Amino acid sequence: MPKYDSWKEMPIAGVIDKPATAREYNTGTWRIMRPIVNKDACINCMQCWLYCPDMAIEGKVKEDGKTEMIGFDYNYCKGCGTCAKVCPVNAIEMKPETEFLK
Amino acid sequence: MPTKLAITGAAAVAHAMRQINPDVVAAYPITPQTPIVEYFAQFVADGAVDTVMVPVESEHSAMSAVVGSAAAGARTMTATAANGLALMFEIVYIAASMRLPIVMPIVNRALSGPINIHGDHSDAYAVRDAGWIQLFAENSQEAYDMTIIATKLAEREEVLTPAMINLDGFITSHGVEGVEILDDEAVKNFVGLWEPKYPLLDIDNPITHGPLDLFDYYFEHHRQQQEGLKNAYKALPEVFAEYEKISGRKYDFLDLYRMDDAEYVMVVLNSAASTAKYVVDELREKGIKAGLVKPWVFTPFPKKEILSALDGRKAVVVLDRAMSFGKEAPLYSLIKSALYEAKEKPMIGSYVYGLGGRDVTPSMLHIPFEEAIKGELDPNDERYLGLKE
Numbered sequence: 001m002p003k004y005d006s007w008k009e010m011p012i013a014g015v016i017d018k019p020a021t022a023r024e025y026n027t028g029t030w031r032i033m034r035p036i037v038n039k040d041a042c043i044n045c046m047q048c049w050l051y052c053p054d055m056a057i058e059g060k061v062k063e064d065g066k067t068e069m070i071g072f073d074y075n076y077c078k079g080c081g082t083c084a085k086v087c088p089v090n091a092i093e094m095k096p097e098t099e100f101l102k
Numbered sequence: 103m104p105t106k107l108a109i110t111g112a113a114a115v116a117h118a119m120r121q122i123n124p125d126v127v128a129a130y131p132i133t134p135q136t137p138i139v140e141y142f143a144q145f146v147a148d149g150a151v152d153t154v155m156v157p158v159e160s161e162h163s164a165m166s167a168v169v170g171s172a173a174a175g176a177r178t179m180t181a182t183a184a185n186g187l188a189l190m191f192e193i194v195y196i197a198a199s200m201r202l203p204i205v206m207p208i209v210n211r212a213l214s215g216p217i218n219i220h221g222d223h224s225d226a227y228a229v230r231d232a233g234w235i236q237l238f239a240e241n242s243q244e245a246y247d248m249t250i251i252a253t254k255l256a257e258r259e260e261v262l263t264p265a266m267i268n269l270d271g272f273i274t275s276h277g278v279e280g281v282e283i284l285d286d287e288a289v290k291n292f293v294g295l296w297e298p299k300y301p302l303l304d305i306d307n308p309i310t311h312g313p314l315d316l317f318d319y320y321f322e323h324h325r326q327q328q329e330g331l332k333n334a335y336k337a338l339p340e341v342f343a344e345y346e347k348i349s350g351r352k353y354d355f356l357d358l359y360r361m362d363d364a365e366y367v368m369v370v371l372n373s374a375a376s377t378a379k380y381v382v383d384e385l386r387e388k389g390i391k392a393g394l395v396k397p398w399v400f401t402p403f404p405k406k407e408i409l410s411a412l413d414g415r416k417a418v419v420v421l422d423r424a425m426s427f428g429k430e431a432p433l434y435s436l437i438k439s440a441l442y443e444a445k446e447k448p449m450i451g452s453y454v455y456g457l458g459g460r461d462v463t464p465s466m467l468h469i470p471f472e473e474a475i476k477g478e479l480d481p482n483d484e485r486y487l488g489l490k491e
Contacts, residue, residue, distance in 0.1 A: 004319070004322070012201045012330075018309075
């Protein structure tokens with residue numbers, strides 16, 4: 001569902017009045033632990049990308065054909081910690097969301 | 103010309119449904135609602151309506167089918183009673199939160215057990231927070247009228263809330279009375295065409311009904327439902343006035359009987375109000391200023407009207423045909439809450455009567471008035487009429 005700021009403006013009954021709005025739906029709000037990557041330690045092996053059960057790891061293939069881990073898409077990261085667990089160099093740390101509360 | 107027929111309340115409701123001519127009726131017969139859907143199935147078989155009749159295997163399926171049908175954009179109705187309503191319960195909430203203007207007569211009876219199939223309001227009270235409009239009919243005529251009124255009200259764009267019409271099991275559903283049936287054309291014009299805002303069958307504008315709605319928007323959608331019921335409260339006088347134009351029968355939030363100068367007031371829903379009116383007349387003959395308030399509209403609860411009807415009276419006795427175990431009786435607690443803002447609070451008393459179809463007699467209804475006149479009411483004492491003490 002698209003983002004709405006007030007009950008007055010959204011369609012009644014949760015009706016989704018246009019197709020393909022699922023990509024606008026952020027599921028990362030469930031997260032209680034936030035992964036933080038230490039780029040100095042990261043060896044860009046992309047194990048985290050491979051094991052992430054969602055699409056929360058952002059990476060790219062560089063011009064020289066090597067991969068690079070960029071960071072996390074927190075709109076989709078649910079904080080499961082799989083990435084931190086599989087990281088062979090312990091470059092990812094899980095921090096409680098309370099540290100980031102406004 | 104309207105026709106006067108000697109028919110049961112069930113037949114009267116079925117006639118209203120015939121004249122409304124809904125697109126779909128899905129129903130499962132349950133005592134004492136059964137004759138409504140039997141009469142209606144006969145109308146379908148005879149070609150008197152264009153309705154698609156869906157016989158289902160349970161009330162849970164009946165409510166599920168009407169939700170699907172109404173979401174598709176069809177004008178949809180069903181009917182049920184007591185345990186049938188209980189089996190529908192889960193989908194009853196969903197129908198309201200999906201804002202589908204389904205109209206459903208409820209033939210009120212006891213939610214067993216021990217096993218009982220007779221008149222009682224425990225079914226209506228059980229769904230009082232489900233988000234449906236709830237109208238109450240004293241007799242067959244009112245049940246017929248309310249079915250037509252509910253259709254018009256539920257489908258208003260600012261309302262879009264399903265509606266129940268409550269009539270007493272067996273007493274109203276099976277008792278034969280004179281009922282004035284309007285012309286088919288008059289009812290057809292009154293209810294008009296329903297133009298659904300989000301019909302699933304509009305394939306040019308694909309939409310999703312009933313998606314996942316978690317903590318991000320669920321709260322907002324419930325706030326919208328509250329607005330729908332507030333709008334129903336605002337729209338009701340207008341719909342009643344329009345109905346009066348075609349029928350000559352005047353409805354309001356409250357049926358006020360001999361209330362102009364009443365000092366001792368009884369509040370009661372549905373068919374027992376007829377007996378209460380008789381008792382009020384008897385008391386008036388003796389010079390006692392008795393009166394009756396019968397809510398026609400229970401949800402949205404007409405708190406302001408209740409307050410203005412009861413503020414400054416000497417005593418108010420509230421009768422409930424169901425208990426709320428461990429708490430005050432449902433109608434009584436609402437009336438008591440409305441009176442919090444009264445300038446001159448009347449004495450109040452709570453009486454439970456007629457559970458499981460127990461007879462309600464005039465002598466029984468004299469008791470609350472007598473206790474009120476003697477000043478013997480206690481707001482914290484729930485009393486019982488006709489109980490084997």
